Amino acid sequence: METIPVEHGFILAGILFCLGLIGVLTRRNVVFVLMSLEIMLNASGLAFIVAAARWEHAEGQVMFLMILTLAAAEVAVGLGLIIQMFRQFQTVDINVLSEMKG
Amino acid sequence: MLELIWLLPTFPLLGFLALVLTGGRLPKRIAGPIGAGSIGLSFAVAALVASEFLNSGLEHFTYEAWVWMSVGGFNPGFTFYLDGLSMVMMLIITGVGFLIHLYATGYMSDDPSFARFFSYMNLFVSAMLMLVLGDNLVLLYLGWEGVGLCSYLLIGFWYTNPANGYAARKAFVVTRVGDTSMAIGLFLLFAQLGTLNIQEMLHAAEMQWSLGSGFAVAASLLLLGGAVGKSAQLPLQTWLPDAMAGPTPISALIHAATMVTAGVYLIARTHPLFEMAPSVQLLVALIGLITLLLSGFTAMTQSDIKRILAYSTVSQIGYMFLGLGVGAWSAAIFHLMTHAFFKALLFLASGTVILSLHHEQNIFKMGGLRNALPVSFFSFLIGSLALTAFPYTSGYFSKDEILLGALELEGVGFWFWLGGVVGAFFTGIYTFRLFFIVFFGDSQAEHPPEKEVGGWHMNGPLILLMILALAGGFIHVPLDAVFNHGEAHDEHNVSGLIHGIMIAVPLLGIAVSYLFFMSKTFSVDMLMAGALAKRLHAFWFGGWGFDTLYNAVLVSPFLFLARVNRKDIVDSFYALIVSVSQAANALIVKSQTGSLRWYALTVAGGLVVMVSLGAVL
């Protein structure tokens, strides 16, 4: 049957990854920043799937599962911090967090 | 007996130490005897050694105290070398030196730092003896520098007046220029001949170098540089007149009798070298001639009694150089000796005058002192006669020999002789100008002179020196062993006319100055009428503008450089590095904005750059 060339998969993942990155760069709302991070992580997850598909291994999928957990953990900690942030500043605009410089 | 020679420099040195280590706190009645006595002792020893040496009939005698240093074939020692030349020198130094010390005990008697004065004096004599007795050029150089140091200390003896300090520094630095050239000469001699022992060196030179070889020329030129520095000849003569800032006995001892003649001694000592470089030897004569004429002119215009004598000293040393230049070695040394006598006499006498007039030195503020100061008057009379080579005074014989020696030289010889005679004419004028103005006419002094100052220990030396200045010409200097190659004019085979001229010219000079300054038949103002004359006078008065020249060419540029670069340009380079890194810091710190999104941007940007870079390479 027709298989998708690996390169295409990687390119797709790459595009996703860049989208996520751009999101991190552009969004000022911390929640969206976290979501963009999720996109980046999942993009790399996709890349693993593609690679796994190429070698017909399970390892890739395993890796993907790990990435999911990792992402979940990140979000957990992140949201906790966001709540704290909202408590302190009554905003989730990331730019308030620029006390330290120099 | 001859071994005692090491005592010569030792006595004065001990005197110096005694006076210094007691911190100049010794009372005069002790310090005086120590100061003068040490010289007296070494004169006694000198006399003993000299007689012993003459009787022994040795050509020369060396005594090694210890090896100074020995570095790979370079091993000068503290070794004393005695021959006719050094014997004459040491006798002059200790003898005249002793008289001057004696005189100084009186002259300086009311000076607070009496002991300090004598400590310097003793150190000087010690160094001077090292200079003339050293058998190698390094030891000679030691003495050479040592006398320079003492001259510096003594010129600046009255240190509270900055002018004296300036004169002292000038004297030291100018002579140091000469010394450096001499040092380089030493390097050259060692590099080429492998020794600095004078006799060996001269021998080696005769072996290795042909007549007029480049090395010989260079070496003798460099040594000549040293000589002109010490002996205040062109072009380094400028320091001597200023050096008169020191106490008068210093002027007598250092700046007339001994130190300034060291240059003459050096050239005489190394004369084979100069004979190997005829061009340089001619240059010596030329320098002597020009110097004696120029300074003769200047002497006629001066008004400071000591400056007049100073210029006359320069001019007389010019004669000696002339003598050396034409190869009349022993004549030069002979004139050195007689000059030591009469010039010391003149200086000491002028010292008495100055003292009695409360340190007045301007001759136009004196006048009519002959009754007030008889001893000084006679001293001056005799001194001046000797200086102008009045027949059968000491100066007459020595100057004659030099001029005749010049005449021996074929070709240029005659011109040298002529120049010398003209110089003698000037000598007559300026000497007696001084004499008449100071001792005749009516007194111009603000306050009347004290009666004869100083007791026996000031007059005694004067009287002795008078005798020497009169009769010194009959002393036979035993130099033939040293300059053994045919002294041309043992018996002068020159026409009576020449003799006549040489006797007449000085008298003519005296007569001229009589007409001007005694009988006032002519007046100077008449000459000085013209603007040109005025300018000329000013020019000569300033010593032919040498000082101005050197200031413009050497001193001012140096000072300018020093001033502009006080901060040391090199340092600013490092300062630049510092400021650059600080600027870089200021720049790069701005990047730490604290904004998270900017950080993320840099991370992403860095990634892009890095990946593209890595992929490309």
Added chain:
Amino acid sequence: MTIRIADLLLILPVLVLTGTAVLAMSAIAVGRNYRVTAFITAAGLLIAALSAVTLMPKTNQQVTPLLIVDPYTLFFTAVICLSAMFIAVLSYPYLEGLDDDREEYFLLLGVATVGAVVLVSSNHFVSALLGLETLSMSLYGMVAYTVHSQKPDKYPLEASVKYLVLSAAASGFLLFGMALVYGQTGTLAFASLTDMSESSLGSGFSVVGLLLIIAGLAFKLSLVPFHMWTPDVYEGAPLPAATYLATIGKAAVFVVLLRFVEISEALSLTGILAVLSFLAVLSILAGNLLALLQQNVKRLLAYSSIAHMGYLLIAVVASFYTEGRVGIEAISFYLVAYIIMSLGAFGVTSMVSRSDCERDTIDDYRGLFWRQPLLAAMFTAMMLSLAGIPLTVGFIGKFYLFFAGVEAALWPLLASLIVGSGIGLYYYLRIIYRMLEPADSSDQSTMSPQLSSGSYGVVLCLSLLLLGLGIYPAPVIDLIEAISTYV
């Protein structure tokens, strides 16, 4: 595949650490007791270290595909556990006065250490990822630990958010890179990429993958241009957390970077080599320049750590050229030296600080020399060691780096090393000079804290190590020479 008992024995340190964490957690559940929790953690770390040491001599084998347990691993396991213990001791007085639950901090510390140990023993992407994330996750927590405090002295929130977001992004790079490399090699174990060129995928992908991985690690190591977060996080975090981040956080990551680079032979690709060299030079210059006029000690140490990571990269580059293992030895020794000296420097700072008032400006240290001579002397020693002056371990480390560089003939890198150290001198000496200045009465109050004996002991023994290894490093050098062959 199955895990045998023997294997369990081999990973004893990890087990001990995990156990410690669990124990601490349950202890907290039973009843909050700061002292007990702290003690449990410290003791566990010590035991783990000892177990690692005892295992070291004759162990060298793969435990599951994920972990390699060889002397090199065990050596760094021991080093990490010991430093973690030191940090625990330092943290104790620091957090004592915190107006919030204090016990969980030690829990996080323990877990972070687990991550670090896994990291140093991993030669497989999965274990690397696990270790790295375990470490980072707990570090988020530690950095943000005082966030609930009513009067946090610093900005833990800002610091932790910055760290979280950026390092998550970095993990993203890392993962994507791993994926690409995996796509190339078909194995998740570190494996040589050089002999894969003929395979279907163009080597371009693998290069990009490698670069992404290196970028991810470079971020953790805060190499220029991925360094921006470092000063802010260090400054905002509570001192012990910053200490952990600066020492263990760096060393563990560097070990895994070293392993990866060595096994994958990435350096044989000129692009990688060039990039690493650039990173090194940039980090050295930028790090030192940033620190030049910095007035805040934490930020200053952050910047200087950037520079030091740059120095280490020189040895990494050198390790490609030098036959023999000099490069790896240099890295290993310098890592040890770096841990000792920065631990000491942070240690002194945290000794005089409390969670509610940190003494982190240079002016706080004015005249320390005349009030706390020994403390100041030790701080001076640390600074001189960071500057690489003899009598200290820092000098031997730098000597090692120079040697590696010379053997590899990396003249430009050495030049930048010299320039960097030259600039470095300036700010280290600035601190020393400030301590030497006569203290005026106003400081008297600020800088006479009751120093806890525990922290004092830690710093003292660090200083002794610093001097001891500086004067007679031979034993450690021989040890490292021996273990470096396993990389």
Added chain:
Amino acid sequence: MILVALIAVLFVGGLACWLSERFNPSLPRVIALLTVLLDFALMFSLLDAEGTSTWVAVFEAPWISRFGISFYLAADGLSVLLLMLTAFLGAVAIGAAWDEVQERSGFFYFNLLWTLAGVVGVFTALDLFLFFFFWEVMLIPMYLIIAIWGHENKNYAAMKFFIFTQVTGMMMLVSILVLAYFHYLQLGSLSFNYHDLLNVSLTGEMGMWVMLGFFISFSTKLPSMPFHSWLPDAHSQAPTAGSVILAGVLLKTGAYGLIRFAVPLFPEASMAFAPVAMTLAAVSILYCAKVAFAQDDIKRLIAYTSVSHMGFVTLGIYAWNEQALQGAVMTMLAHGLSAAALFMLAGGLQHRIHTRNMPDMGGFWPKVPKMTAVAIFFSVAALGMPGLGNFIGEFLALIGAFQANVTLTIVAAFGLILASVYSLWVLQKVFQGEYNNRGFDDSHLTDLSRREMFYFAAMMIGLVWMGLYPQIFLSMSEPVLAQLLSESAQTMVTSLEGGL
């Protein structure tokens, strides 16, 4: 063993000083003095210790086997001379600090002795790693001395001193490592042993670069143009004792390094480089003499004169023949004494009237006759008066250099003139002329105390001794220098044969 003792004594004594302060603030200086004197006494045992070769009292112990580094100390005539200078000036420095340093004296003497210990190490280390080790160890205590007890601008000066020496030191470290590595390449083993490294032949461009690493480091310490600009600041800011050690001893380590390492290790490169080095030397002599003349700060002035005099050392070393080398060594010794004495005078003045600004001074002679006499003596020594040590050094250096390079020697000789210019200028400004007091309190302007007189007398005797009977010193260094010369000559020959 004796050498280890020399170093250990100083280290221990330093600690003792520090600790003893708490018992009695005037105890440290006594302990320090005794320590140094003990060291001095120990050194005399080196004089009669007759080794088979020129090396006496060798001590070697393994240190870092991984790099073939050993703890290797040895001394020969040259080292012994410099060791004695070190101890002597150490005692002098303690004397200079006796009253001047009041607060924290314990720590002060600790630093002083540790500096000396480092210097002793430098003069005796024959393992290049060990040498570098001590080379750097000297810096820290010296830095502390300047930074704590210095004057108005001490931070800047201390920092400058440290960074200059440290950065150039790292260049030397690289050179040492390259040398050791080439030993590994050529002879199959790593070694930092001086004797082994002598066999390494580094030729061509590589040799030149490596040699430059050494040269820059040493000529920074010396210092010579254009690396000299740290010295004036360090000197003007350092306390008197610091200046004494700095000028008397620390600078000499640079010259020692040139003689012992820079030239023998790289004969060809050095010979090729000699014209440049000699030019630098001549330039330093003239340039720094000129800058010195322009200074108002008396300590800065003396510092610049030091640079100028060190120029003769460089000149002598790179002329590389017996007279020149002996001249360099003698200059090191003599300048050690004279410069130390001048700095003590300047320090004494500053201690009395709290200014170093010469335009504010003048006509001190009648107030301080003894000090004036001493000042005259040492200024005269500094301008190279025959009969005093400096003359021997400079004269030998020049007479040797003349055989190597006529032009540069003549240029350098003009330094003699400039030396007289600035030396006499100082005397004029400070002691001669009308008494002049611009805005300083001269109530403490007292003449030299008995103790000061004693120290100065000691140094005067030393200089006169060197000036009138230097043979005793010359013959100590003679065999060493002879061997160095022959060795370098051999390597030159062999390399030539290799080239053919």
